[in-house]
Amino acid sequence: MRLTSRRSRFSQAAVAVAVIALAATGCGESSTGSKTSDSASSSSGKYSGKGIGLAYDIGGKGDQSFNDAAYAGLQKAEKEFGLSGRDVEPQDNETDADKIQRLTQLAQAGYNPVIGVGFVYGPAVKEVAAKFPNTTFGIIDDESVTSKNVADMVFHEEQASYLAGVAAAKASKKAHIGFIGGVDIPLIHKFEAGYVQGAKSVNPSIKIESQYLTETPQEGGFSSPDKGKDAASGQIEAGADVLYAAAGLSGQGVISEGAAKKTWVIGVDSDQYNQSALAKYKDYILGSALKNVGGAVYDLVKSVYQGKPLSGVVRGSLSNDGVGFADSNPKYKAMTDVVAAVDKAKQDIIDGKVTVNTK
Incomplete structure (x- = not known):
C-alpha cells in the first residue's frame, strides 16, 4: 500500500430519499425503497417532477459519513414533501461518461432535482444540466459549474476542522496528534x-502527523478502510494520541484502529458517534467535524x-x-476545558476574530 505523507498540506470530507423500486439501468446500481407515488405536486401546485434523483460519490451509501449524510437529507425531504425518488450507486473505476449517463437517465426519467454527491460529478453535471434546462441539478463540494439550473453546494470545511484541531490539542496528553486525508x-x-x-x-509547538492515503480517488483513498487502518496504526505507533480522518469510507478503518488501540479519533461529515x-x-x-450535507440536499429539494x-x-x-462540531459523546461533554475551548473558537470564527486557513 502506498501512502503519501505531507506535514504542510491540508483536508476533506442526515436525512435522504427512500426510493421507489426501480431497476438499475445503464451504469450504477440503484438502491431503492418505497414512498407514495411516482410523481408529486406541492400544495402550491408548482412541483410536477417524478421525485428526487441522487447519485452517490465514491464509497457509496453505507460510508457512515459523506454519502450517508446526503441520503439522510433526501429521506427527510421525501418524508416532508411526500416525494418518491431514486438513488444510484457508483461503480468501481468508472469514467465521466458513466456519470453523464447516470445523470442523464435520472433527468430523462423526470426526477427533479438531480443531485451529484461529490466534486467528481463536476464535468457530468455541467454537460447534463445544459441538456435539461428545465431540471434543477445540484452538486456537492464543487463550485465550478455555473448555470442557472445548477446549485453548487459547498462548505467551509476548514472551519469545522479548526474546531476539531482545538479539541484534539486540548484532549491530547502527549501534545502529539494526527491527520489522515483520503x-x-x-x-x-x-x-x-x-x-x-x-x-x-492551543499549542503552537504541538506535533502533528500528516498523511494522505492516495494521490487520486481512483486509487481508493476514499473507499478503503484497510488503508485507513494501516495509516492510523502507523500514526499511533509514532506517538499520536488523537487522530482526525477526512477520508470517507476509509475513515472507518481509522476509527476501528483507534478504538482497538484505545486512542481518540475525531469523525468527519456526519456525527459518527451516533452511526x-x-x-x-x-x-x-x-x-465529529460536521458538514451539513444532508441539510444542503434538503434545502435544494425544498426550493x-x-x-x-x-x-x-x-x-x-x-x-x-x-x-x-458534534458533541454527542458524554465523555467529551465531561471534558469541560475542551468544550469551553471549542465553543470559544466557534464564536471567534463567527465573530470574525479568527480567519481559518484553507491551505
Missing part, C-alpha cells in the same frame, strides 16, 4: 489546514418543491450551521 487534493487540504491551525492555536455501524467504536469517537429553485454557490459555514 486523497491528496485541494478539497481535503482544507480539512488539514483548519485542523492544523486550530491545534496550533449504528460504528456503535462498537463510539467510546473512542471524541467528536425545487416550492417552485423557487436554488442556483449558484450555496455555502455552509459555522454562522449558518452548515458546518459544526
Whole structure:
C-alpha cells in the first residue's frame, strides 16, 4: 500500500430519499425503497417532477459519513414533501461518461432535482444540466459549474476542522496528534489546514502527523478502510494520541484502529458517534467535524418543491450551521476545558476574530 505523507498540506470530507423500486439501468446500481407515488405536486401546485434523483460519490451509501449524510437529507425531504425518488450507486473505476449517463437517465426519467454527491460529478453535471434546462441539478463540494439550473453546494470545511484541531490539542496528553486525508487534493487540504491551525492555536509547538492515503480517488483513498487502518496504526505507533480522518469510507478503518488501540479519533461529515455501524467504536469517537450535507440536499429539494429553485454557490459555514462540531459523546461533554475551548473558537470564527486557513 502506498501512502503519501505531507506535514504542510491540508483536508476533506442526515436525512435522504427512500426510493421507489426501480431497476438499475445503464451504469450504477440503484438502491431503492418505497414512498407514495411516482410523481408529486406541492400544495402550491408548482412541483410536477417524478421525485428526487441522487447519485452517490465514491464509497457509496453505507460510508457512515459523506454519502450517508446526503441520503439522510433526501429521506427527510421525501418524508416532508411526500416525494418518491431514486438513488444510484457508483461503480468501481468508472469514467465521466458513466456519470453523464447516470445523470442523464435520472433527468430523462423526470426526477427533479438531480443531485451529484461529490466534486467528481463536476464535468457530468455541467454537460447534463445544459441538456435539461428545465431540471434543477445540484452538486456537492464543487463550485465550478455555473448555470442557472445548477446549485453548487459547498462548505467551509476548514472551519469545522479548526474546531476539531482545538479539541484534539486540548484532549491530547502527549501534545502529539494526527491527520489522515483520503486523497491528496485541494478539497481535503482544507480539512488539514483548519485542523492544523486550530491545534496550533492551543499549542503552537504541538506535533502533528500528516498523511494522505492516495494521490487520486481512483486509487481508493476514499473507499478503503484497510488503508485507513494501516495509516492510523502507523500514526499511533509514532506517538499520536488523537487522530482526525477526512477520508470517507476509509475513515472507518481509522476509527476501528483507534478504538482497538484505545486512542481518540475525531469523525468527519456526519456525527459518527451516533452511526449504528460504528456503535462498537463510539467510546473512542471524541467528536465529529460536521458538514451539513444532508441539510444542503434538503434545502435544494425544498426550493425545487416550492417552485423557487436554488442556483449558484450555496455555502455552509459555522454562522449558518452548515458546518459544526458534534458533541454527542458524554465523555467529551465531561471534558469541560475542551468544550469551553471549542465553543470559544466557534464564536471567534463567527465573530470574525479568527480567519481559518484553507491551505
